[in-house]
Amino acid sequence: MKKKLIKERIKPHLLPVEERKGNFKEVNLGYTEEEMLAECERCLQCEKPLCIQGCPCHCNIKEIIRLVLERKYEDALELVYSIYVFPRSIDRVCPHFCENTCVIGKKGDPVQIMLIKRYLADHFGLPPSYTNCAPNTEKHVAVVGSGPAGLTTAFFLAKRGHTATVFEKLPVLGGLMRVGIPEFRLPKKILQTEIDNIKKLGVKFKPNTPVEETCDFDALFSEGFNAIFLGIGAHAPKWMKIPGENLDGSIHALDFLREFNLKGRVPVGDKVAVIGGGNSAIDSVRVAKRLGSDSFILYRRHRNQMPANPPEIIDAEEEGIPIHFLTNPIKILGQNNKVSGLECLRMKLGEPDSSGRPRPIPIPNSNFTVEADMMIQAISQEPDIQPFSDPRLKFTRWKTFEISEEICETPVPGVFAGGDCIRGIGTVVEAVRDGKQAVRDIHAFLSK
Ligand SMILES: Cc1cc2nc3c(=O)[nH]c(=O)nc-3n(C[C@H](O)[C@H](O)[C@H](O)COP(=O)(O)OP(=O)(O)OC[C@H]3O[C@@H](n4cnc5c(N)ncnc54)[C@H](O)[C@@H]3O)c2cc1C
Ligand code: SF4
Ligand code: SF4
Structure with missing residues (x-):
């Protein structure tokens, strides 16, 4: 019998916004077992499961869900661990490409595959075969x-x-x-x-x-x-190469996040401008906010072009972080060798560029100033190849x-x-x- 389409997903539990202030507690709290099972029930067990093609690792999602629905959790976990070494971690941060191709996504919310897998890995320990290895x-x-x-x-x-x-x-x-x-x-x-x-x-x-x-x-x-x-x-941090990047209070997101994640502390200003629209930018601005600053994002394109995971963008906005779209800094302003603001240009969107996204085009004479005492650049990064000097590479x-x-x-x-x-x-x-x-x-x- 054909399964009935349930368009709406089961939403995960999120830490209430007021409980996120000033601390680093996990925000997405996932599903209960009942919710996880109900979400599995939404899967149509498609003959051609497009979800599998969507996952870069071709995870056999359809089979995992089938096993879960038969309460064969151990077998489902075996499948998960045959592909991922750290499923609890990956199923917290993956942009879940599989859900973009899930067929239900055409008519409603795709099956929440990542949250289903996360529940399994969080609650059922390691599968028995985890340590099985071929002879040395x-x-x-x-x-x-x-x-x-x-x-x-x-x-x-x-x-x-x-x-x-x-x-x-x-x-x-x-x-x-x-x-x-x-x-x-x-x-x-x-x-x-x-x-x-x-x-x-x-x-x-x-x-x-x-x-x-x-x-x-x-x-x-x-x-x-x-x-x-x-x-x-x-x-290796990549900078925009605009004037003022060497001022005190100017830092790259990689250095900012690394220092905080290693030491549990990092200096922040009162007003922190974060430049960029990817995960590094969103993570930096949310860390700065939790450390007590009035932090905000400057992004040269629009919301739909932001490369960050969409739920994280929503979380950041719910946490009271403003995102200024179509804004491109061209100069970091300083006083006494310290960041005091940013000179920006307003942008408009043009034809798609090589990234497939609309090209941001500066609007002439649209210069304006934004006040800030710290600037975090989260534009790009590249491999640090300096140690690899072998001439054959x-x-x-x-x-x-x-x-x-x-x-x-x-x-x-x-x-x-x-x-x-x-x-x-x-x-x-x-x-x-x-x-x-x-x-x-x-x-x-x-x-x-
Ligand atoms: C702030 C931020 C947020 C992100 N959020 C997400 C997300 O939500 N979802 C997602 O899927 N991806 C996210 N990413 C991207 C993701 O983390 C990376 O794509 C992924 O970690 C790359 O894995 P990797 O093993 O290639 O390199 P890395 O994870 O960068 O690991 C490389 C390791 O090599 C070490 N190393 C470097 N040089 C040497 C050397 N000479 N000798 C010894 N060790 C060396 C480094 O110290 C590092 O530990 C994010 C990235 C950033 C910066
Ligand atoms: S959530 Fe990510 S890792 Fe898990 S199946 Fe989907 S694409 Fe693959
Ligand atoms: S595409 Fe969606 S509905 Fe079909 S098997 Fe995969 S998860 Fe289930």
Whole structure:
């Protein structure tokens, strides 16, 4: 019998706005079991489940939901963990591409796949097969970077019997999930638990261990590593290059969020202008607000073009954060070497540019001034490739590593790469997909 279409989704519980002030408690509290099951009931179990194509990792969502509806939670979890190493973390921050392609989305709200998967991972622990690994191959792989790409690579290499050692520059593990995304979206305890689980497979972690010029590829190979995976992310700030960026009170979002996420404190002004429309901008402005500043966003396009996850934009506005659209700063103003404001131009939208979004065009003589004593730029970032001076490596004009078209190997035999360092800032699920592809390619390389 054909299933009845239920157009409206079940909304998750959110921390009330008044309870978010001045603290970093998680905002999205997810579903109860009844709500999760009721949301699963909305799934039509399509013959051609478009949701699966939507997920960059091709997660078998239809089957997970079917198993949940039969109360076979353990089997559903097995499927989840066969794809993701840290489902509790990813299903808090993923832009849920799968929901954009869910067929119900054409007539109503798509099935809330991310929240269903999150409920499972939050409430049912690890599946029994979690620590099952192939016999030890005596092959060693150096994984550089402990972000989602590096963690995924290390975990699935261990599953195939290889020994992975993760070198991490920072004192903490998790990459931008740990030092970019704030606690109110992804609690550190949850991420840490998922990283600790990976250690159960024998993966070794070396925090505070940057791979630098002094530790080149040949040195790593002669130390006994048989292959190397580079998952160094995109951690070099990119600036707008407007006058005043060197004033006191001018900071890049990456530095602002990293300092706060590492130390639990960071200096903020009374009036903080955040420039940008992506996740870094929204996270920075919400952190600044929680730290007591009067913070706001300046964005040169309009709401529909903002790259940030839409629910986070709504949350920010509900928290009382103004977003000034069609506004482009052209100069940071200063007094006594400190930020005192921004000179801006009003913009209008033109024809689509190379990003497919309407090009913002300055309106002549529309200059105006915005008062601010701190400015956070969240425009862009690129990989920090400075330590990677091996002449055999090739880079794109965006400073990302070039890899071969078929596999994710760099021009240096045995050196592979994935995640943000091959495409620029992307998403966690894309980094996971890259990690899984890297494991396939590294395994083939090690099996030669
Ligand atoms: C503020 C912010 C919010 C975001 N929000 C979201 C979101 O909501 N949803 C989403 O899907 N994505 C989000 N992203 C993007 C997402 O976090 C990244 O796409 C993802 O983390 C990339 O994974 P990665 O493993 O390639 O790199 P990273 O997570 O950046 O990890 C790379 C790691 O390599 C380390 N490293 C770098 N150089 C060296 C070296 N020489 N030696 C040793 N270690 C090194 C770094 O310290 C870092 O720990 C956000 C990004 C930011 C900045
Ligand atoms: S990882 Fe993201 S895109 Fe994939 S199924 Fe989960 S929510 Fe959907
Ligand atoms: S596309 Fe939507 S309705 Fe169809 S199987 Fe996937 S989640 Fe269910």
